[in-house]
Amino acid sequence: MLDSGYTSHHPLIKGFLPGSTLKLDISVPASAEAFMLNLEGKNLIAFHFNPRFPDQQVVRNTKRNGVWGVEERDGVFPFQPATKYSVLLECIDTHFITTVAIDRKKFSYKYRHRVLPRFITNFSSGGNVNILGVRFVFS
Numbered sequence: 320m321l322d323s324g325y326t327s328h329h330p331l332i333k334g335f336l337p338g339s340t341l342k343l344d345i346s347v348p349a350s351a352e353a354f355m356l357n358l359e360g361k362n363l364i365a366f367h368f369n370p371r372f373p374d375q376q377v378v379r380n381t382k383r384n385g386v387w388g389v390e391e392r393d394g395v396f397p398f399q400p401a402t403k404y405s406v407l408l409e410c411i412d413t414h415f416i417t418t419v420a421i422d423r424k425k426f427s428y429k430y431r432h433r434v435l436p437r438f439i440t441n442f443s444s445g446g447n448v449n450i451l452g453v454r455f456v457f458s
Contacts, residue, residue, distance in 0.1 A: 327444045331358075333457045335365075335439035341408040344452035345444075349401040354446035356406065358415070360438040366415045366430060368408075369446075370398045379417075381433040388433060397426040403451070410436050 335341075335358055347354065351372055358366040364382040371378060375396040381388045397419050398404070405420040417428045444450050 327450050329442045329453055329455070331440055331442055331455060335410050335436050335442075336457075337410050337412045337436065338457070339410045339436075340456045341442055342452075342454040342456070343406040343408070343444075343450065344403070345406055346403045346449040346451060347398060347400055348447050348449065351398075351400045351447035354448035355444065356408065356417075356448075357443045357445075358408065358439045359441040359443055360434070361440070363434060363438065365432075365434045365436065365439050366408075368417055368428070368430075370396070372398065372400065377428060379428060379430045383434065391430060394428050395426050397421060397424070408442075 333339075343356070353369060353371045356368040357364045362384050367378070367380045367382060369378040369380070376392045377394055377396060379391040402421065407418040407420070409416045409418070413431060415430045415432070417430070419426045442453070
């Protein structure tokens with residue numbers, strides 16, 4: 320389990336090409352303000368999924384060579400402190416699809432690739448989140 324505030328890194332040996340999925344079991348501490356789930360490569364964050372509790376928004380973005388792109392903030396904010404979730408990160412030909420599941424409800428977010436998925440080599444998490452389980456499936 321990852322303690323709140325620390326970063327967890329998981330190498331993605333085969334990359335994160337279309338057909339790949341990352342299944343996460345997470346819990347959000349009672350004191351949560353924000354956390355992040357990142358798909359990364361060399362000098363880039365290809366996909367940054369960042370729930371922000373004070374704003375009640377899920378920010379998605381890409382960072383290349385130290386520069387952030389334009390944030391996407393549309394969609395429902397399903398997160399509550401002191402709660403467990405299942406999160407599915409999926410790569411399809413043109414998008415990343417993130418599905419958050421809690422109590423038989425599902426919330427999905429689409430994010431168009433801004434960099435080619437073949438450059439992704441790592442998954443990381445940070446902020447106010449406990450990673451309870453990580454399962455990578457490569458098709």
